[in-house]
Amino acid sequence: MNIAILNYGVGNIFSLKKAFETVSRKDVAILKILDKRIIESLDILILPGVGHFSKASSHLFKYKDLIVEAVDKGLGLFGICLGMQLLGISSEEGPGYGLGIMDAESRILPSHVKLPHMGWNTVELKSRDEFFTDIKDNSYFYFAHSYYLSLKNSDLVVGETSYGIFFPSAIRMGLIVGVQFHPEKSGDSGLRLISNYVDMVRR
Amino acid sequence: MPLAKRIIPCLDVLNGRVVKGVKFVNLKDAGDPAELGGFYSDEGADEIVFLDITASVEKRKILSEVVRKVAMNIDIPFTVGGSIKSVGDAEEILLRGADKVSINTAAVENPGLITELSDVFGRNCVVVAIDAKRTLQSNGAKVKFEVYIYGGRIPTGLDATEWAKMAEDLGAGEILLTSIDYDGTNKGYDLELTEAVAKAVNIPVIASGGAGNPGHFLRLFKSTKADAALAASIFHYRKYSIKEVKEHLYKNDIPVRF
Incomplete structure (x- = not known):
C-alpha cells in the first residue's frame, strides 16, 4: 500500500505522517508535486489541514x-x-477553487461563538458507516478551524458536530472521505478512524 | 454536547528537562519532557503545552530535538513556546511536530509578528501568551493587570485586557493567560484576571497559574468564560491525576472529554 501526503502549506504534517505510518505500518511520503506517474503509484492521497x-x-x-x-x-x-x-468548489476564506469533487462550499462559522472553534468536540453519527467502525456515537475529536464545508447533498454526511450550528464534520463518497477535525490529534478514536479508512482502501 | 473544557499540563523545559518553580523562580527538576508528554497523553490530557525557558546559545538545537521527541510520543495537540521570534523559528517548530506556536515577549516587542505568523500558518496555529501581574495603584501604576515580559521580569505598562484584544485583532487564535501572582502558589486561578480577559476577546482563553486541587478548576469554569485550564506542579508531582480533575468537573456538569 502506497500512501502520500500532498503538502501545499506549512504546518505540522509530521503528526499526520506518524499516525498513518503507525496504522498502515508503511512509510508515508510527503510530496510537493504530483504527476500522472506519481499518482498512479498511490493507493491513498492525503490532503492535510495546513494553511x-x-x-x-x-x-x-x-x-x-x-x-x-x-x-x-x-x-x-x-x-x-x-x-x-x-x-468542495470554493470558500468564504478567500479566492480560489477546490477540487470540486463535492458540490459544496466552505462558509465561516457563526459569529456568536468564539472563533476559531478550537478544542475537543463530539461527532454525532448520521449513519452507521464502516468509516466509524468501533467508534462510539458522540466520541470526542480535536477541532481547530473557523470554516466548515456546507454540502448540497446531505446523504454524504456521515457525522455532524454542533458549534453555533450543526455542520458536517465527517463526509464520505466511496473512498473519498473528509473530516473537519484532526484524527491524528484525536487520541485513540482518531487512530481508529485512520485505521478503518486504511482497511476500507485495502479491501 | 458542547465543546469540552480542556485540561492542559504544561511542561516548562530547561536544558531539555522539565522544571517547575514558584512565581517563576526556584526551579526544581520534574522529569523528561517526552516521557511526561506521553504519560499525560495516555492519562487523558487534552493538549500539551511546552514552554522552553533555556537561555543558552545551544537552545534552538536542543528545543528542536525535544519537540520531535515529544511529538513522537503523543497523539493530542501540542503547543510550543519560548524562543520563537520569527516566521522561520515558528516553521522549524511546526515541522518538528508542534501544532501551534506560542509567542510572548516577541509579540510585545514586535506585534506585527502575530500577523505574519497568522498569515503564513493560519490563526489556528498562533497562541499569544500573556504574563500578567496585579499592580499596586499606590506605586502610580496606571493599569490593574500589567503585562510583564522576559519571564515575568520586566513590566511593560500594557494592560493585559487591552493587549489581549490587540493580539486578537492582529491575528492571534488563542490567548494563554498566566497570573504571575498566582503561579506556583496552589491557591487557585486568578478568576478576576481570567474573566476580564476572557470577556474582552472572542477567541479561546487558556487560564494558567495557581491550580492546586480539582476545586480550583471547577471554580475557574463556573465563574469565568475560560475555555481551558493549564497546570503544571499539581500534575508533575502526582498530587492529583488529570482523570481526578476531570471526574470532579464532570460530576459538577462541566463538559469534559474522557
Missing part, C-alpha cells in the same frame, strides 16, 4: 484533473480540516 484556502488552492488546483481521474480509477482521497474543505 489557508487560497494559498492551498493555488498549489492544488493545477492537479484537479489528475486527481479527479485517479479517484475515478479507485484512488483513496482523505481530506483533513482544510483538506476536507478543498474537496
Whole structure:
C-alpha cells in the first residue's frame, strides 16, 4: 500500500505522517508535486489541514484533473480540516477553487461563538458507516478551524458536530472521505478512524 | 454536547528537562519532557503545552530535538513556546511536530509578528501568551493587570485586557493567560484576571497559574468564560491525576472529554 501526503502549506504534517505510518505500518511520503506517474503509484492521497484556502488552492488546483481521474480509477482521497474543505468548489476564506469533487462550499462559522472553534468536540453519527467502525456515537475529536464545508447533498454526511450550528464534520463518497477535525490529534478514536479508512482502501 | 473544557499540563523545559518553580523562580527538576508528554497523553490530557525557558546559545538545537521527541510520543495537540521570534523559528517548530506556536515577549516587542505568523500558518496555529501581574495603584501604576515580559521580569505598562484584544485583532487564535501572582502558589486561578480577559476577546482563553486541587478548576469554569485550564506542579508531582480533575468537573456538569 502506497500512501502520500500532498503538502501545499506549512504546518505540522509530521503528526499526520506518524499516525498513518503507525496504522498502515508503511512509510508515508510527503510530496510537493504530483504527476500522472506519481499518482498512479498511490493507493491513498492525503490532503492535510495546513494553511489557508487560497494559498492551498493555488498549489492544488493545477492537479484537479489528475486527481479527479485517479479517484475515478479507485484512488483513496482523505481530506483533513482544510483538506476536507478543498474537496468542495470554493470558500468564504478567500479566492480560489477546490477540487470540486463535492458540490459544496466552505462558509465561516457563526459569529456568536468564539472563533476559531478550537478544542475537543463530539461527532454525532448520521449513519452507521464502516468509516466509524468501533467508534462510539458522540466520541470526542480535536477541532481547530473557523470554516466548515456546507454540502448540497446531505446523504454524504456521515457525522455532524454542533458549534453555533450543526455542520458536517465527517463526509464520505466511496473512498473519498473528509473530516473537519484532526484524527491524528484525536487520541485513540482518531487512530481508529485512520485505521478503518486504511482497511476500507485495502479491501 | 458542547465543546469540552480542556485540561492542559504544561511542561516548562530547561536544558531539555522539565522544571517547575514558584512565581517563576526556584526551579526544581520534574522529569523528561517526552516521557511526561506521553504519560499525560495516555492519562487523558487534552493538549500539551511546552514552554522552553533555556537561555543558552545551544537552545534552538536542543528545543528542536525535544519537540520531535515529544511529538513522537503523543497523539493530542501540542503547543510550543519560548524562543520563537520569527516566521522561520515558528516553521522549524511546526515541522518538528508542534501544532501551534506560542509567542510572548516577541509579540510585545514586535506585534506585527502575530500577523505574519497568522498569515503564513493560519490563526489556528498562533497562541499569544500573556504574563500578567496585579499592580499596586499606590506605586502610580496606571493599569490593574500589567503585562510583564522576559519571564515575568520586566513590566511593560500594557494592560493585559487591552493587549489581549490587540493580539486578537492582529491575528492571534488563542490567548494563554498566566497570573504571575498566582503561579506556583496552589491557591487557585486568578478568576478576576481570567474573566476580564476572557470577556474582552472572542477567541479561546487558556487560564494558567495557581491550580492546586480539582476545586480550583471547577471554580475557574463556573465563574469565568475560560475555555481551558493549564497546570503544571499539581500534575508533575502526582498530587492529583488529570482523570481526578476531570471526574470532579464532570460530576459538577462541566463538559469534559474522557
